[in-house]
Amino acid sequence: MNNRLMFLRNGKVITGLVILAFFTVLALLGPWIAPYDPNQVSDALLSPPSAAHWLGTDHTGRDILSQIVVGTRGVLVVGLVAGVSATVVGVLVGVTAGFVGGVGDESLSALSNMFLVIPQLPLIILIAAQLPSAGGLTVALVIGATGWAWGARVLRAQTLSLRKRDFVEAARANGERTWRLVLAEVLPNLTAVIASGFVGTVLFAVLSQVTLSFIGITPVSEWNWGTILFWAQNNLALQRGAWWWFVPAGACIALLGMALTLVNFGIDEIVNPRLRSTGLHARSLRRRGIRPRVGFTPVVREVRT
Amino acid sequence: MRFVLRRVVFYALTAWAAITINFFIPRMLPGDPVTALMGRMQGRIDSQAEQSLRVLFGLDQDLGLWEQYVEYWRMLLRGDLGLSFTHFPTPVADIVNQSLPWTVGLVGVATVIAFVIGTLAGSILGWRRGTWADGLLPLATFFQAVPYFWLGLITIAVLSVNLGWFPSSGSYDRGLVPAFTGEFIGSVIYYGFLPALTVVVSSVAGWVLGMRNMMVTVSSEDYVTVAHAKGLPERQVMLGYAARNAVLPQVSSFALSLGFVVGGTLIMEMVFSYQGIGYTLYQAVSTHDYPLMQGCFLVITLAVLVANMVADLAYALLDPRTRTEDR
């Protein structure tokens, strides 16, 4: 079905995907394509961007571009691991709760409500601070372990409504086993919700990780964009006017987040039939001067071809 | 009534779980307050002081975990949160009292402002989908993902250090003593402006995006078309019909975020040296100040619970469908 690839025609999605692809390449090839070893000190202390150091250097003369390039992996891995683990837990809990109902549902939703209510960042700080060596992966898992609740709640609600849908009932009447009902009938219909939950968690995880690194809760010797900012801040980058040390890493984070949101937008516009057509044809609409709006159908007297 | 009972049971359960987590997590941390304190002082206090500190904090006797837990509950039920270690011997309750109003005041106001602005802007953006308004989306998504501290520090560097328009830290002029005077209140507002601004800027985009999406969905509901068909003025259709319904899901996230106001603003407090409970918690964590940690965490959790309760209520107020149980 060509619908599957339809979202590739959406401008927002393309922008988002291109940015994501760019960062993914950095994450994969970072250490090889970085111009320098990010730890390698040089004589060019705190020098502004130049031909040799495109994004300048830090207080010990390390190349900032290389730090960003090498640090990309840490950020993406955390985002991905946290996103995947939170999504998996969220799906497990949410779908199970929604599907089994009864006491199981009660207890599972009580559990997820609890996790929802317990403030996450403080909890992460508490947990991360206690782990002997809270590396990126640990942080990701902690975020995953604490960040699934919202997704689970949404999924549960969705599953609850899907479970009562006729097609699930019909499959059951046909004699399908329960696990098949869940996996083959319910889950595929939750793709959009799961995807947006995933994107949301990834964004949250990245921001949390960066923040934790920044405040020094997690090891600052692992390169990621947060640790760059940590060093910058601890060495007074802004006070010293070293904007090149501070601005790019933050901008990368925002850019990554933006890309994720754009892709999510795109997914929404594709999955939600109400948004689909407009989303897909925004350009053509602009060209033809049509502004689709509810309540006042556009009238265009074009020559029909 | 079943409904109310369920909620009550849920809140009680959650509170219990939070308080218990709250009790155990600090105790699972390696190290103890004394070594942490010694570490923090990095040699500035005599190494011999360790034992005296242990005696002081009452850490010299070994109670079983269970006894501690029971004791903890006993104290809690009497409203006693214990004494802070780092601010020994100030009662935790006093510290919380001292910092909570600032956080709630500043961030609460900022969150409300962000919510109002974001929701309004989101309504308009959603309503005007497919026009120039869509051009604002990438900007919104960018700001949604900006790390708060980054924004805050840049703001400080530009607006207060370079331009000198605003103070870079503190919650009011350090020369003033809190009092209900025009001068003091003015100072609070002046000092709070920048932190509030950054909170608003970094969180407004989320509201915009959420509201916009809901608006788009709701605008195609039949009742909106009916409103158009009735020939109602556009404003009324947009606000009374579309936005009024689209705002419902926003309200529950808003309540949740109000709950997180208390705990989620640590970074703001760090960046702006603002006195508040988030930073207090952070300090407590880094100094292993269990009682303070527990106190802050408890307050934060309770705040979220209360916000949730308010959300339940607000939702019931705004959405008549949830109000009646039968039919």
Add this chain to the structure above:
Amino acid sequence: MSTSSPVLAARGLTKHFRAGHFRAGGRRVNGRPPARAIHAVDGVDLELHRGQVLAVVGESGSGKSTVARLLAQLIPFTGGQVLLDGVDARVRGRRAFRAYAQRVQMIFQDPFASLNPVHPVRYTLTRALRLHRRHPTGGTLRGAELEAALTELLERVHLTPAERYVDSYPHELSGGQRQRIAIARALAADPEVLLADEPVSMLDVSIRLGILNLLADLRDRLGIAILYITHDIASARYFADRTTVLYAGQVMETGDSESVTQEPLHPYTRLLVASAPDPDDLAGAGAAAVRDQGTGGEPPSLVDPPPGCRFAPRCPYARDLCRSETPALIEVAPGRSAACWGYSDRDDRPDVGVPTGSATSAGEAAA
């Protein structure tokens, strides 16, 4: 009425849904009866015979779908019995349920909702075939046999050429086509009983007809017993051998379709028949009849069903007796019965007017 014994029968079938805000329909066994219940189905008796169609008519919310679901054992019943070939067929456990499903299949009310939008036709039907058909040599169907079975199935519901439909997604099909896929899925199990819940309500008349013809053909060729649920009385007359009228979860009247539609006994059936649009009756006799019956108003609350006859509050003939005691089904003529005090021999019975020639038309049923 029949000489053969029924394939599937319900005796005193009862379903009470838990009322309230949370999780209506969920089962909660906590020892005592739930505080409030929706009496969706109350003591319904039905019989399905091989090669016959039984129509169930009644207004919205009268419990038609619930009866079908109960018969398919998709929801547990509160009381009564379901007999398959005369044996109590209440299933316990999933294995038993699958065995039951093999013999009793259901077609859901809404063709737009009962097919999973994410699966193509092939998936839906393949699953059904794999679940219920065995390879001649044992094991599940696969490969060429599966393909052949698929094609045969689609052809049986007149979706030809099969390859044009087999890879489509539900949204690419028209309502009628979807409905036929749903039927094909039910047929994949080679069931003995087909429970068709308003299989045509969403469709326009021409497609509707196609599906009814298809079902009639299955009944005739394969001898399947069919439960046909509808509110369209005219189609019940056209298609069903017997008709049962349901009101507020109870059987009001039952008999052969022709006479139930032509000479309704129960005041509710009369209202139903009179309300149905009838282009041949342009003088508006039907409308006039409804006005005469003065039965505006709404069906009773199923949470607190009124005592006595459930139709009494709307019934123009109702007497005190009707409001206080629930009438049982009374055999009025051979093969015809109505749950109305009007046909009892009680002294305080209401006068519902005796329909003309009620006894004569009873014999046509088997036609």
Add this chain to the structure above:
Amino acid sequence: SGGGGGGTTEAGGGETLTVGMPNGVQTENHSPFATGSSALSLGYAFTIYEPLMMRNQARPSEEPAPWLADSVEWNEDYTEAVITPREGVTWSDGEEFTADDVAFSIQLRKDFEALNTGALPYDTVETDGTAVTVTFTAGQFVNQSKLYDLVMVPEHIWADVEDPTTDTNPDPVGTGPYTLESWTPQAATVVARTDYWGGEPAVPEIRYSSYNDNNALTTALTTGEAQWGWTFIADFENVYIAQDPEHYNQYAAGGLGIDVLYLNNETKPFDDKAFRQALNMVIDRQELVDVATSGVNPALTSVTGLPLPAGEEFVTAEHAGHEYEVDVEGARALLEDAGYTWEGEKLVDPDGEEVTFELVNPAGWNDYLTALDLIKNSAAELGATATVNPVNQDGWFADIIPGGDFQATLHWTDGGATPWDMYSDIMDGAHYVKAGEPATWNFGRFRHDDATAALADYAAASDEAARTEALATIQDVFVEEVPGIAIWTRPATAQYSTQNYVGWPSEEDPYNQPQPTGVQAAQILMNLEPADG
């Protein structure tokens, strides 16, 4: 009171002096005893409460100056001190300061273990009305300064305090030059007393502002919002001084405390003296301070590990003038003699194993980690492979350091008035416990009987000669055995602005260390004068 961020206004004629501390929000507690009370944390306790004697912490060997005590006389073996209080001192509530107050203040420490932060072994405290005699259960030669630093509290107030360990002292009364004016969680303000025994201070009002972290404080210092404070400012020349070169100053007063690379003497490769010596020889201490501390910390030059000039007079004749030198060749030769070989570039020990070790320190300890990195490079010159492993700070404190669960790690030593603290912290066998059990000092598990005995002798000796001899032994062992590697001086650093006031401690006038939080604060404040007039 009033006053803007710039400290431009004043209360009684002079400018308000703003002191900044990076200690976060405070809670109201003016106790001079409770660690973490706002009074101690911000430092205003030391403008209210004063010590017995004023030591010059920048020059520990100087005789202490009389302060609240006219004199403190010790007996021969330092088990008894006779304190003569100054006359004419009044508490800020007008009461007279007497010997009873001194006795009471000391008795408090004896009675409440929690207040005895110096862990002095008090025996008896007696007063005859004019002088106070304190006896100890052991000789206190090395702990003299702890007695001098005790701040005095008024008996007429504290005698009624139920539990001095938890009392928040809401209305502080002291002998110091200032009294508390107002307190908020962000700032405490003290104002000058007119009846201070030392005369009226030049600074009429001091505001102690609390900032949440070093950054905020740095910003405040660079913008002039705060004029006195201490924090680590990376690249302070550019970030701080350059903002106002005329007025902004940073002064680092070296005491006797240093930072040491603790070596685990019980595991490879540091169980071998030769390797310890070799590593000690290749570390470039000047580079370390330049790169890792922006040149803030003075480099160590004397091979005895004693910071100069503070430790000048403690360097024994034998080692006087001997300076650390980077000598890679010598180190390699030394290793070769000890049976080490090289496989390609890799150093192999006599057992045939490659020499590798791990350097740990808490993540985020910027200067330490940078130093470790440089040490790693130095080790590489010997052919040894070192790795730097930043660990969780809490774990480091709780397990790694006390349990000796490391191969090499940077840690500080105490300062004190004699080198005893420093050496004892590094190499005192009296602190020895088995690996895995928590040690208070001697984290490297160094054992050398001569040194242990000499350290004990030094503390207990009753005459100078005995002490000199003991110290010579200690230094010999330190230099010869290399129980740990002394890295750099650990100075007391502060930033201050001379815009409004002059007379601060400085390189030229090192009358004390320059930090606002410490008993020296009163001395500094009394030394300040208005800048232009």
Add this chain to the structure above:
Amino acid sequence: MNPTETSTQTSTPSSAAAQPDPVLEIRNLSVDYGFGDDPTHVLREVSLTLNRGEVLGLAGESGCGKSTLAYAATRLLPPPGLITGGEVWLTGRDGKRADLLSLSDAELRAARWRDIAIVFQGAMSSLNPVYRVEKQLIDGILAHRPRMRRAEATERAAELLRLVGISADRLRSYPHQLSGGMRQRVMIAMALALEPQVLIMDEPTTALDVVMQRQILEQVMELRERLGFSVVLITHDVSLLVEVADRIAVMYAGEIVETAVARDVYAKPRHPYSAGLLGSFPPLHGPRRELTGIPGAPPDLSKRPPGCPFAPRCAHVMDVCRTELPLLGPTAQDEPGRQVACHLHSQELVGGELPDLVAR
């Protein structure tokens, strides 16, 4: 205008339909779905006239574009609908005629509800769930009569509810507290609030059972007698239409294929599709008859073959049907008030034998 005045007009006979006095004239309306380069042309030059006081039934199978027509005529079609041509002339109460498709937003808003009101297919979702019925009734009134006082508007709202047989205390209810039938009636009451000239009802009863359906339709017909508005009633239930409509228009695949007086359509359908439609539903009374149905499937609107869209399913198909699109026009016999789009009835075939299209 107040209701007492209108009640004096109730004498307006429904036979007014006889003298054509068009209130709503749809001319060559074309509608596309989809903003892309390959839109679905759902309506192709549809023309339809509604006369004063008449009930015009619009029939056709599902998906043929009935709702689309109703929404497009009022410019309420949601995205991705697009009106690509045509005119919709509405005669206002003041007698002025205006093309709804070229009005400005403000003018259109003013005309809506006052002159033309519409009851949607899903009454369940047509009411704003968060407002009480009262508010929703009133705000429409106040939007057009800004000078009316609130109390007066409330009074009017209560009156409207009573008009559709709901007691006035239901004003304080929220939509979810009403049953489906009541909601539908509230919608009708709302539509009648300003006594519009034209009332469009899109399948107002499909979701309801026959008893309820009859109750509601009778109420509407009764109100029409009293208030004298015109109705466009959309449904695929032909038997219902035959019963209540004055005139019927039959749609097939986005085109009107036949319009005629209701009885004529039922008795003598001219278009083969109309005939098939009428031959597909079983009669409730009278002899059981063989039902023919219509073979084949409805066409895919996005891929239209040339020629008559019904050609592939038509029993009477001719060669010309496959190549040439028949246009709506008078029948060969020139029956009054009747138009058909079928080559069988076009002028050229005059004299040829007309096949018997009555399949019953």
